[in-house]
Amino acid sequence: MNADLQQLLAAIPFDDEADDAEIAALLGQRRIPTGRLARLWTLGTMQAQIAVAYASMWACSLFDPSQQQLVETHLAAALRLASGMIYLRGAVMKLGQALASYPNLVPNEISSTLERLHFNAPPMHFALVREQLENELDRSIADVFSEFDERAFAAASLGQVHRARLRSGERVAVKIQYPGIAKTIESDFRNLMLALAPLRFTRDWDCIAAQLDDVRNVVTAEVDYYAEADSLERARTWFEETDGIVIPRVFREHSTARVLTMDLIDGMHADSWLATNPSQEQRNAFGTKMYTASFRIYYTGHGDYADPHPGNYLFLDDGRLGLIDFGCMRAYDEDEWQIVSDMDRAFYEDRDTLRTLLIRFCDLNEAEARDERRMALLEESFRWIIEPLVAEEFDFGNGEHLKVGMEVMAKAVARRYTRSHPMQLMLSRTLIGLRSMLHRIGARVRVGQIHETELRRSGWSWVNEVLQ
Amino acid sequence: MRVTAETKEATRRTILEVTLELLRERGWDNVNTREIAAAAEIANGTLFNYFPTKEAIAGAIVAETLGTAAAGRRRPTEQPETTEEALFALIAGVIRKLRPLRSFLPARVHDSDDRIREEHLAEVERIAGELDMVQRHLYWTLFTGVLEFWAADDSPKQEQTLALLDQSVALFVASLERNTRHERRPAATPRRDSVRRRS
Numbered sequence: 001m002n003a004d005l006q007q008l009l010a011a012i013p014f015d016d017e018a019d020d021a022e023i024a025a026l027l028g029q030r031r032i033p034t035g036r037l038a039r040l041w042t043l044g045t046m047q048a049q050i051a052v053a054y055a056s057m058w059a060c061s062l063f064d065p066s067q068q069q070l071v072e073t074h075l076a077a078a079l080r081l082a083s084g085m086i087y088l089r090g091a092v093m094k095l096g097q098a099l100a101s102y103p104n105l106v107p108n109e110i111s112s113t114l115e116r117l118h119f120n121a122p123p124m125h126f127a128l129v130r131e132q133l134e135n136e137l138d139r140s141i142a143d144v145f146s147e148f149d150e151r152a153f154a155a156a157s158l159g160q161v162h163r164a165r166l167r168s169g170e171r172v173a174v175k176i177q178y179p180g181i182a183k184t185i186e187s188d189f190r191n192l193m194l195a196l197a198p199l200r201f202t203r204d205w206d207c208i209a210a211q212l213d214d215v216r217n218v219v220t221a222e223v224d225y226y227a228e229a230d231s232l233e234r235a236r237t238w239f240e241e242t243d244g245i246v247i248p249r250v251f252r253e254h255s256t257a258r259v260l261t262m263d264l265i266d267g268m269h270a271d272s273w274l275a276t277n278p279s280q281e282q283r284n285a286f287g288t289k290m291y292t293a294s295f296r297i298y299y300t301g302h303g304d305y306a307d308p309h310p311g312n313y314l315f316l317d318d319g320r321l322g323l324i325d326f327g328c329m330r331a332y333d334e335d336e337w338q339i340v341s342d343m344d345r346a347f348y349e350d351r352d353t354l355r356t357l358l359i360r361f362c363d364l365n366e367a368e369a370r371d372e373r374r375m376a377l378l379e380e381s382f383r384w385i386i387e388p389l390v391a392e393e394f395d396f397g398n399g400e401h402l403k404v405g406m407e408v409m410a411k412a413v414a415r416r417y418t419r420s421h422p423m424q425l426m427l428s429r430t431l432i433g434l435r436s437m438l439h440r441i442g443a444r445v446r447v448g449q450i451h452e453t454e455l456r457r458s459g460w461s462w463v464n465e466v467l468q
Numbered sequence: 469m470r471v472t473a474e475t476k477e478a479t480r481r482t483i484l485e486v487t488l489e490l491l492r493e494r495g496w497d498n499v500n501t502r503e504i505a506a507a508a509e510i511a512n513g514t515l516f517n518y519f520p521t522k523e524a525i526a527g528a529i530v531a532e533t534l535g536t537a538a539a540g541r542r543r544p545t546e547q548p549e550t551t552e553e554a555l556f557a558l559i560a561g562v563i564r565k566l567r568p569l570r571s572f573l574p575a576r577v578h579d580s581d582d583r584i585r586e587e588h589l590a591e592v593e594r595i596a597g598e599l600d601m602v603q604r605h606l607y608w609t610l611f612t613g614v615l616e617f618w619a620a621d622d623s624p625k626q627e628q629t630l631a632l633l634d635q636s637v638a639l640f641v642a643s644l645e646r647n648t649r650h651e652r653r654p655a656a657t658p659r660r661d662s663v664r665r666r667s
Contacts, residue, residue, distance in 0.1 A: 125550065127557040128634050131564075135625045180623060180631035258627070 124160060124178060126150040132179050136256045143167075144254055148174075154311070156325070158223060163264060170263070172251060173324075175225065177258040182223040222327040225260040231326035232262065238300045244320045245293050265322040267314030270440060280444070282319070287396065287443020288450065289321040294434050295454035303331040304430045310437060341460050347386065348466040358382060381408045385431065388447040397442035402435055480518055482508045484532065487525045491568035496526075526572050533565050535587035552641045554595045559611060559633055563618060573619040596644060606643060610636040 124132070129150075134140055141148050145164045152160035159177035166172055221227045229250045236247045248263035255261050268276075278286075290313065297305045305323070314322030332340060339361055346353045358378045359369045368374060384405045388394035394401075438445065455463055486507040490499045501522050505515040519525045549557070566573060588611075589604055599607065614636055618629040 124634070125553040125556065127549075127553045127560060128630065131560050131630055132627070135627065135630070178631065179627035179634075183623065183628065257624075 123152070123155070124176070128179075129160075129162065129176055133174070133176055133259060136176075136259045137254060145172075145174075156327075158327075159258075164261075166251065166254070166261075170251070172254075172261050173248070173264045174254075175260040175262070177223070177225065179258070182220075186220075217330075221329070224257050225255060225327075226257050228260060228327045228329075229255055231329045235297065235301065235323070235326060238296050239293075243289070243292060243296075245289055245296075246314075246316065246320050246322045247326075248322075248324060265314055265316070265324060267316040267320075267322045270310045270313060270315070270437070273315035274441065278441075280442075283397075283441050283443045284445065285319060286315060286321055286441060287438050287445040290434060290438060290443075291445050291447055291450050292454065293321065293323055294430065295450055296457070297329075299454045299458040301329075301331075302337055303329050305329065310440070313437065341458070341462075344455065344458075345460070345462050345466070347389075349462075354382065355379070377408065384408050388435075388445070389451050390448060392448070393444050393446050395444045396435060396438035397444065399439060402439050405432070405435070479508070479510065479514075480528075483510075483515065483518055483525060484529050487522075488529055488565075488568060491526075496569070496571055523572070526569050530566060530569060530573065531581070531584045533562055535584040551596050551644075552637055555592065555641065556633060556637045558591065558595065559614065559637070560630075563615070563629070563633075566615075570619055573615060596641070599644075603644065607640055610640055 129152075130141060137144060144167060146167050146169075147165040149163040152162055154161040154173075156175045158181050159175055161173050161175045164172050164174050229252065232247060232250050236249070239245045239247065246265055248265055251261040294305060297303055305326075305328075312323065312325040314324055316322055339357070343354070343357050343361065346357055355375065358375075362378060364374075384401075387401060388396070396402075452467055456467065483504065487499070487504050490503060490507060499522070501515055502512055504522070504525065505512045508515070519528065585608060589599070589607065592607055593599055614629065614633050617632055618626055621629045623629075
């Protein structure tokens, strides 16, 4: 643990039983915490406090130095209030997404910790799992499942996942939500808005509020497993067998708003797969599938797979890619989809209009649009976004690209250029997540080629004219 | 005809069982004493020799359920059970059994006599080890608090109660551990290790 993390831990009001080394050890790995103390930490305040302390660092960067003390006073109060919020960290993390990705701005330990913390609901022992499951399904476990593994095999957003076998013989993954989480999230958001009330008079408030609102919508949808089941079923229709991308089937009769029963997909997570020393060809093939999946969801599904977390990808022995978590999908509305179309078209036809579109995309006012430094940075950010698209084959294994992207975003945060259209938040989350993943597996991908193929599926009338 | 103590006890038990069954099927407001007597196959007047009102029958069911909580506890079969999980299962069993009486519950929980409380706490001690006075009080407060919350819980399928129960039990077990760690009460012997499943 470096000095910064120690200072942060010292600054926030931990439980007197807590031990810094234990906390650091706990936070240092993403696992299903089963220890009693670990349970209490998740139930209690530790992680939320770290998240809020981090949010305050992020929020402070938005203000003039003259306002600093006032802001800090309010944030200290917000920190105390938020100490009881269990799920706040999820929202905070998404809000501060750009910062969390930037080792230059926050200590490594904090950014990697935040990455792991998001949406960890308290782990459930089997007695609780059984009560929740049977309440939801209105049947006993034995009535529905011939086998049910009492130990969770994965932590899921807002709950955990168990392996089981249906009475009809299918092997399934059963995702079970921690009880009462929807209400908790609702009140966390309400309290967060109260805590942030003093910021209403600052210039970026509208933007912060809009982004918070967007995050709230995604988080609220994530609570509803019916919505996730819908997304899974829709997504299955977007892919064909030849794509080599597997999305689990949902068992509706054994699913509710809080329980999601789906096919169990046998595959490895990234770390285990990388440990098998895959060849460059295998890496490229999986990278290609990841990009195809992302563009397919974007152009065919008009949405973002907004949480390309390593845990959501499975590497199958036969070379197929499994996509297993559709709780964090964001669909574009018609206006947003029009902006996407205009930007894509400008990319192919008329890059001179891009500046105008970027102004629209980032919702800038006249003065902001005249700020050359700001516009230059926006254009730099756009160049970063399209860099892999214009290359013949892009090598994500070279960390330079990711580093440049992070630097651009770090500059945006440092110069307080955080205003943008809410959809940009999810889009950058998707892009950074996807490209970090591709960097991790060291893939070389023909992004431009995939882009063209997938763009043709968008249904936009101009596409065939520009792509001869 | 003289009624033996055994026959009396058997009739009393039948009344409690059929009442619980009727309440489960129809709900509190849709069951009356005439129907209970008919289901127990006794005369109306005989029923009143045992219980003066429907509320008195329900009170007896609540008391028995609290006192004999262990009977309603289901045990998982594979993993070793922790103290926390065992206590959770104990209370979840009580809640499951009392479901038909949910709206009627709060007054009865407070009125439960010392014998019932002692029987219930004896079962808790079988799971968690010997408790001192403060711990017994803390447990009973949390337990009755959860039941009262449940009686008024309007969340879907009372899922908020499950979350509250989980957190209350975690809090109680943590308090046992804290005392042990600080060695404030050398006389107490809370069991911190796992309780092996017995079925």
